Amino acid sequence: MPASLIERLLKGDLSSALELTLNELQDELPGVVQGLFWVRTGPNHFNLGAARGVPEAVLEGREEVLESALRSAYLGPLEGWLGGVAQVDHRPHPLTRLLGVQPAEAQEAPANLILPLAVDRQVWAVLHLHATAQQLDPAAVGWVGRFVSSIAPILYEVYLRERAERQSLWLSAINTLLQASSEQPLEVVLRDALEEASRLSGAEGARLIAFEGHAIRTIAQAGWGAGLAVEAAITRQLGQRVRSGQQVGIPRYDLYPGRRPELVEAGLRSLFIFPIQRHSNEASALLLFSTQRHWLPNTQIQELLGDMAAAIGVVRVERALRRELAWAAYTDPLTGLGNRRAFERDLEQLTARINGRTVVLMLLDLDEFKAINDNYGHVHADHLLVRLGGCCGPGPGPVTGPTAWAGMSSR
Structure with a gap:
């Protein structure tokens, strides 16, 4: 040779x-x-x-x-x-x-x-x-x-x-997604991941969607179709298949019986839906699409899309857990008000930016609360605290939210 x-x-x-x-x-x-x-x-x-x-x-x-x-x-x-x-x-x-x-x-x-x-x-x-x-x-x-x-x-x-x-390109994109800083907004992280998924799969646009009853909500989007309700292409029958874990590919959306005329007129020609493994009660999926007829990812790309979809699911769950942990760390679980840790954090932040202004601290005490607790029981006492917490909301201007300082010790 x-x-x-x-x-x-x-x-x-x-x-x-x-x-x-x-x-x-x-x-x-x-x-x-x-x-x-x-x-x-x-x-x-x-x-x-x-x-x-x-x-x-x-x-x-x-x-x-x-x-x-x-x-x-x-x-x-x-x-x-x-x-x-x-x-x-x-x-x-x-x-x-x-x-x-x-x-x-x-x-x-x-x-x-x-x-x-x-x-x-x-x-x-x-x-x-x-x-x-x-x-x-x-x-x-x-x-x-x-x-x-x-x-x-x-x-x-x-x-x-x-x-x-x-x-290697897919793994690099997945690693970038998984290693994204927690300080970076989740919407930006997901949008970047969708841009990579779209580019590497040969699609022209991508969306992350969630099924909420019979409605479909767009969580993040990238590429072609911005401002276009591409998720409307998912009929109830298609939605049921995706929720059951099936992949759906439509190589000629313009010939699909359930097509939406406005989407066809806008240029949508191919559609691929990849379900994301559930980590909660929410059902979600990756939606990829193209203006080219007969575009669909091949088997290898579908496997890599599966890895990307799994990574997206992990990142969303991790961010949700971080939010829950942050809420639990700074929130009184009974009243929903900030706890002592939240008070100390807010006070430190407020005094750090005084700039010549006066900081006023107000304390609210419940007289004879122990008598209510002793005479009517914990349930009624808890109800009173919850009602009081609901009445205490943050005011206008540089005012921090109310916090529950004493908590159970008041009993």
């Missing part, structure tokens, strides 16, 4: 390397009408990595197939599939069997070559060539096998590198 070809393969991304490989195959075998590369993106899913000679309209929205479908199109034995042995057949076009579409076929005695690329008995990519039977004779098939075998390690290296880089 020429060193220049190796350099070109390693220089670009996987899609470029696969297209370059298809070009080399077609240059050597001019009778090849079409070529396709399928690449593993998950445990059971493959995405179209590159295609030559097939109109984009034929493949639009059909870029993902199951491994079982690819395996059924391969007529050879399982050992041949796992061992990367090329198989030639004269059946209908592979795309007809895989996707139910009918691309242009070779005019005379068409033939198909299917070659799985495997490492350690796991297929990571599949090559499909469609040509005339004369062009795919045993000599040509042997050459294709040798050429692909020589180039496969390089393609696999690019494949692993791209997956690692993509995963």
Whole structure:
């Protein structure tokens, strides 16, 4: 293999390397009408990595197939599939069997070559060539096998590198989210996370939504669609599926039966909803969308989105716990007023910014409160304290809220 070809393969991304490989195959075998590369993106899913000679309209929205479908199109034995042995057949076009579409076929005695690329008995990519039977004779098939075998390690290296880089970018975004300062407003933290999720997934906009009864509330948003009620695209049926933990993908929202005309008119074309694992009674989800038809994240991106969604759930729970702890640390649980710690904090803050003004401290004492407690019991005494606390509210200007100083000691 020429060193220049190796350099070109390693220089670009996987899609470029696969297209370059298809070009080399077609240059050597001019009778090849079409070529396709399928690449593993998950445990059971493959995405179209590159295609030559097939109109984009034929493949639009059909870029993902199951491994079982690819395996059924391969007529050879399982050992041949796992061992990367090329198989030639004269059946209908592979795309007809895989996707139910009918691309242009070779005019005379068409033939198909299917070659799985495997490492350690796991297929990571599949090559499909469609040509005339004369062009795919045993000599040509042997050459294709040798050429692909020589180039496969390089393609696999690019494949692993791209997956690692993509995963690294997602992990970096997730770590940034988890390590965000508690001083930074939660809305800003979530917005930054949504911007990263949108960018890394290829979406144009993202939202974090919460289900509240039959209503949907937007918690944070980023990207395209600001000011647009994109959450209105979630019908009651879709909402029920998401609440039950199902992912929902709509590649052509403009053709969806429950579409909202105003959203279609605004440009919404693709929609993906990822439920977030519940940490409380609240049901929430990530909503990603695009103005491009047939945009949906592939299986690997969906797994990484799951990690991002889990991190968002953790951050929201952590912030909620911090708020609860802060409230408990500075609040009298009976009256809801500030406690002694709150009084000391407020007094320190107030005296630190006197600037020549006078600070006045007012104390309110309940006479004969112990008699109420003794004669009528704790319940009535507590009720009196709660009522009193409700009457004591912060006044205008630089006035701190009231605090419960004595608490239970008054009894």
